[in-house]
Amino acid sequence: MQLSRRRTLTLMGAGAVATTLPLGPGTMDAAAAEDPYEPLLARAAEQLTGGEVDPDDPDVAAALAALDKQAADWWQKLDRSAGRTALWSDLAPASDPGMFGQSYTRLRTLATAWATPGTSLTDDSTVRDALLDALRFLHTSGYNDARSESGNWWFWEIGAPRALLDTCVLLRAHLPADDRAAYLKTVAKFVPDADRRTNSPTLAETGANRADKAVIVALRGLLAGAPDVVALARDGLSDVRDNGKNSLFQYVTSGDGFYEDGSFVQHSSVAYTGTYGGVLLGSAGQLIALLADSQWSVTDPAVKVLYEAVERSFVPVLFDGVMMDALRGRAISRERARDHTDGAATASYILQLADGAPQSYADRWRSTVKGWILRNRDTPYLRLVGVPALARAKALLADTAVRPAERLTGHHVFADMDRVVHRRPGWSCALSLSSKRIAAYEAGNGENLHGWYTGDGMTYLYDGDDLDAFGDGFWPTVNPYRLPGTTVDTRTRADLGTAPGTDTFRPKNAVAGGAVLASRYGAAAMELIADGSTLRAKKAWFFLDNAVVALGSGITASDGRAVETVVENRNLHADGAPLLTVDDRPQPGDPGWSARLTDARWAHLEGTGGYVFPAGGPLRALREERTGAWRSLNTGADTGGSTTPVTRRYATLWFDHGPSPASASYTYVLLPGATAAATAAWSRSTPVRVLTNSATVQAVESPRLGLLAAHFWAAGSTDGLHADGPGTVLVRRRDDGITVAVSDPGRTGTTLSVELPFPVRHVVRADDTVSVTPGRRPVLTVRVGGSRGHTHTAELA
Structure with missing residues (x-):
């Protein structure tokens, strides 16, 4: 899958975040008796526009303005000339799947702005006619049933058909019958059902891809007035064709899908709760809402698996609404879809699902999401979502009967996807491991070019006082060889994923994971067998009430290169200069400062917390200002980053094991949120003994x-x-x-x-x-x- 797993446009109101409340029993009966399709198509349109909203509400006005700004820009740049070869000059030629795929997405944004009250394009007949003409142009030049798939399959089978059908839903009253029939025939060729990959008919669709295709098939059936096609879409969620083998409403024990321990895997071996898992939740939830109270309602009792996944799979990996990057795969390299954006999308999907879920689930979910929204002031939820999601969120915030939940605490071992999450009242720590079962990284189609060490024990520390540590320009500016928690050979690496298609790397080690005691304490371990290096290491982490103890042993390599273990590499943002104290001595705060701390016992970084070194050094410290560009991480056709320089400051602490170490080791303790005095006291009293x-x-x-x-x-x-x-x-x-x-x-x-x-x-x-x-x-x-x-x-x- 390639395109809008990045939900930026979706959240801006240009895509399919479902917000319509399922109608109560009986309310559709009269209309459905006359026409069972139009009420559901109207609901689908409302899922795109948000329906009746108050344009005078400041939050709604801001969302409308954002939608209008993007749509107006694309409207001004739309080529409407008779001899055009593309709709937009940067999306040429229109025959290329990446180009027509993105063109349909832009047309959906224009159609959404046209159909949404309160924008400069609303009900403009010139815009409407241009949209109808643009659809004909793309059909002739790019996406039609006379063509065969080439390039990335996803544009043909999910990206283009979804945006095309959304646009047809919005324009349906003005869409000529011949045009509608031609577009539906094209979609029927490339997405005949949700069950199989069309360009590889023996490959069964799973997870998010199946959910997305089910929505496409449902919209095709509604637009065609074909009851059997709508039923086919509904049955695709449960995989009726293959007796539930690939049902989205089941716990799997291998491969793609939800696991009982809360893991979610896609692409066979990638921990993907934060992107593909969210897409599955959103698309399946949307289809459930779309078909509710109709003759095609989703009645599979196993749908409770989707309900249970909210608290098993999603809530533990969202910190104040921020989706942990350890669960976002190659999406970490997408400039327009950072952790806050994917988190907001998932929160919207949870609220969407709550509308039709049993009250025992829905009440808890609403309380949880309300807590996220109220606590996240760094990047407020209401600024991230568009018109379709605002009405539900505003109603939630205004409902005094829903009390915001406190932060989730506890220890979570997601054994089936090699992830560990430790949650305390003021902070959370996520551990990204890998093994011969779960990939260290996924890259491809120009995405995640520097993801080499993201699965080698990277340790993400989330602090309630700084929710932007990983979302504020971290990935284009951080030293990718010095990710917190990793032990690395400093060899120069080539960019990943530059060829078409996606690929994963699974290391050879077996050990990755751990145990949890009383849902509160944990221990985890990973054997490091480095890629392309002789580096080997035994790494372990111990998670307590206010501390994380990290141990490394058997660190051995014979390549002649230096080996390092990174304790911290903290994003200080554009101009941050927090005080770094080492053994009671304040250190210089200027970028460029570095030091060898041969026998440091503790350090404290203001605003982050403390670091204790029970066995001493050799420790290295560095303050630096780093500049990079998102384009260096992602050159994807539709997700490629900009070349605009981004500069951030960093404070880095690491152990230098020297070249070709033989059985080197390290010991350090993270004390998130601790004061300098508390860190010094901890170092002296050693409440935890190694x-x-x-x-x-x-x-x-x-x-x-x-x-x-x-x-x-x-x-x-x-x-x-x-x-x-x-x-x-x-x-x-x-x-x-x-x-x-x-x-x-x-x-x-x-x-x-x-x-x-x-x-x-x-x-x-x-x-x-x-x-x-x-x-x-x-x-x-x-x-x-x-x-x-x-x-x-x-x-x-």
């Missing part, structure tokens, strides 16, 4: 919490805790009992035996995969085989 940091075991202990956490790379012991093979173990001993969590993130074992260092009298509760032998040195035998790296738990006394 027990072991070897190539066999990496482990920490928090006596205050009664917590012992370890990742075993092989059979071993630490502080009396023993495991007979590889796995992740967390044990918490309190006065009220003992809780144990175990996982096998490498998925290599059948059983894992864990011996505890203190007595157990009896078992209070245990998963059916856990057997316990109580006694002075109790043993838990955990059947980890087939559990796909998920956590097994027991409660003991």
Whole structure:
């Protein structure tokens, strides 16, 4: 899929963010008895324009102005001459799929502005006639049923037909019958159903692609007055054709779709909740709303999987409405679709789905979204969405019965997509891992050219006081060789994804993931087997109430190049100069300052938090001002960035392991939001002890919490805790009992035996995969085989 997974135009009101409330039972009966299609087409049009709105409302007026500005600009640049070869000079020739695909998208924006009250193009007959003529031109010159697919399939089967049919819906009262028939015939050729890839008929559509195609087929059926086609669209959501094999309303255990642990995968191996997952949620939700209370209503009881996905899959990876970049794949390189934009789109889709969902779900979702909207003042939601989404959001904000939810807290291990998210009241930390199962990155069609290390343990720290750390020009300006949390060989890399099509890179390591204890604490690990380098490392992270402890061991390479582990590379924005303090000594704040901190014990960056180094250096520090352009990351036909220079300041801390290190290691602690005084006190008191940091075991202990956490790379012991093979173990001993969590993130074992260092009298509760032998040195035998790296738990006394 290529085009508007980037929902910028959609959110500006030029695309299909559904906002229409499903009509109550019986309200469509009279109209439907006469014409079952027009009421639904009117609903589809309202999904595009927002229907009746108050143009005097400041937020609505701002959204109308934004829509009008874009539409007016394209209207002025539209070539209406008789001998034209393209509708816009920058989208020539019109025969090229990327060019006609984007041309249809612009026509949809023009048609939306024409059909929406309050713009300079509203009901303008000249605009209407020009749109009708432009559709004929594109049909003749580019997209018609006499052609065969070439280039990117997505333009033929999703991008162009969706924008074309949306435009036809808006112009339907003025669209000549012959034109309508010709356009529908073309769409029928390239999108006959939602089930198969037309240019590869043996390939079944899954996930977001299936959802998008189902909407296209439904619109085609409604415009054609073909009941069997509308039914085909509805049945595509549930995959009736293949007995539910690729249903969107199911939990999968491999490949594309939603997993019970909250993971969402697309393209077989990419963690894609933030883009493709959002598109699936939006398109499936739109179709459910579009067909509600009609003879084609979606009645599959398994639709509850989509409802459950809101809180399992989406809510944990949105921080105050910002979609975490660890879940956005190659979309991180899109200038016009940053984390705030994808987050706002997902929030809109959740509110859309809430209109038709059972109240028990909808009430919680509205409360959650209201909290996001009210807390995000850096990039307000109401400025990101267009007219179609505003009415619902404004009603939500005005409803005093809906109380805004506090930030979600807890620890989430998405084992099926190699992602970990740790959430506390003031901050969140996301961990992007990869393995032979889940790709380290996806690139292609000119996108994500510098995504080399985004899946190598990149650590995203989200702070409630700065929601723009990754959204404010981060990707075009950050040093892509120094992403926070990664251990890298400093070799020069070539751009990725410059050829047509998309591709992924899956490393050779098996271990990536971890375990969660009591939904609050966690441990994770990843074996690093670097791409194109001899670099190897054992990396582990331990997530506590106010700290993240990161350990690295066995860092070895033989290529003669320097190897680095990046503690932090913080975006200070265009002119930020927060104070950096190291061991009570303020450091210079000017860009260009650098230092070797041979025995630093702690550091503090004002506005971000603290960093503790229990084992000391060698640590390097740098302040720099970096300039880049989005075009250097993305040259895509429809998503390519601008060449406009972007400059941001950075504060960077890293360990320099030197060239060709042999069994090097590192230890550092992140204290998000901590003051300098609290960081210094933490360093002195060491409330968390590093027990072991070897190539066999990496482990920490928090006596205050009664917590012992370890990742075993092989059979071993630490502080009396023993495991007979590889796995992740967390044990918490309190006065009220003992809780144990175990996982096998490498998925290599059948059983894992864990011996505890203190007595157990009896078992209070245990998963059916856990057997316990109580006694002075109790043993838990955990059947980890087939559990796909998920956590097994027991409660003991």
